[in-house]
Amino acid sequence: MFDRRKFLRTTTIAGATAITLPITACNDAAKAMETPKNIKKPYDGGTLEADITERVKAAFASPIIIDKIEVVDTKKRFFLRVTDVEGNQGVTSMNKGRFMATQTIFTQLAAKNFVGKDAREVANLPNELLKYGRNYKFVGLPYWNGIGTVEIAIWDLLGKLANTPAHTFLGEQVRTEYPVYISSLEREDPYEGETDKILKTIEATGAEAIKFKVGGRMKNTEPYITRTNEWVPYMRKRAGENITLYVDGNSSYTADEAIEVLRMLEDHKVEFFEEPCYWQDLWSHKLVKDAATSCAIAGGEQDFSFDQFKLMAEIGAMDTLQPDVYYHGGMVRTLKISHLANYYGVGFTPHSPKAGPMAAAPTQVFAVCPTLSHHQEYRVGGEKSQRDWHSPVLPKNGNMKIFTAPGLGIEYDTDIWKKEEVFWSSKV
DSSP: OOOHHHHHOOOOOOOOOOOOOOHHHHHHHHHHTSOOTTOOOTTTTSHHHHHHHHHHHHHOSSOOBEEEEEEEEETTEEEEEEEETTSOEEEEEEOHHHHHHTHHIIIIIIGGGGTTSBGGGTTTHHHHHTTSTTGGGGOSHHHHHHHHHHHHHHHHHHHHHHTSBTHHHHSOOOOSEEEEEEEOOOSSSOHHHHHHHHHHHHHHHOOOEEEEEOSOSSOOOTTHHHHHHHHHHHHHHHHOTTSEEEEEOTTOBOHHHHHHHHHHHHHTTEEEEEOOBOTTOHHHHHHHHHHOSSOEEEEOTTOOOHHHHHHHHHHTOOSEEOOBTTTTTSHHHHHHHHHHHHHHTOEEOOBOOOSSGGGHHHHHHHTTOSOOOSOEEEETTTTTSOOTTBOOOOOBTTEEEOOOSSBTSOOBOGGGGGGOEEEEETTO
């Protein structure tokens, strides 16, 4: 029998298209919609947020009022910067393309609403701002990505003011490093060449795990069917038996298609299958999970709701939960999913295909989260993408150190801000 606990190897600190479901699955769905008397409700009432706020206010007796929020352009990248009324600043790197695509929601519904607020309340602000006006009508990944980006910059501000890593406010540190897997995002280039790139990053970082793409992203057609069937055995042969393999389907399959692919993956000792079915279709994921014998099912990259993650755990749709720290609304909301995963005995491996400054926020969560599945994401080619204007983000001997500098832990050459252009400001 498949022992998922053995697969997940978690460290627990004490404390696609729609398909027609079989009748059994529909019955399971109906039962799940009931509200049993003993239903599990971890962290109802904001307990985690209250604990974090207590730590922050123990460090800062007086309010820290946010004066302005800016998006600045320097080094051909966007950064979000938070400034308090005393001129102190916090900053995070951000995804330029996603900001441009969602600018109105990001600035008008998310960022501007933080202005005038007490930064010490950062753990509570995301949930409070949801109640403003009609913000709840715009809830989705674009909204929560905006909220999360500002929240992360505020944690950088608070950490720098206290001269401590941001994670010291989030909880007790339980790890100083974590193992990584090398993540490939490529579906179009020849898989032989992409395998070469992956193995070069393996050599440069000492990583012992790889994740690569299967399926066609939201479709299962040629040439992706043949590519998947060829790449999986090819990768196993090239990587060898001692390298852990994971794959990412990006919602490519129906449940039946995913189960067929699953059999092939298990033959080649692939250890998790990420998002095999349409990401919102939890019942198809449950069918695939229930069919697995040696491969775990993971998902949650696109999800932004605590209740959705709770449902995944309640119905047994996923072995591993994968929120994105930015998409999910920030560090506290993501940490809460780790506590939820620990509560339900499932894995926690956040989505974070980063090898630069945006990797900083996840590391602060990893420092304190009660459960963390064995490997965390690091982008292929990261060894070549390091820049001399920020502190390195590079694993050694297969492990990434938790950043220890104040705030998010990334240190920037101050000269880059001398050449910045303010793209957007809450003051305008």
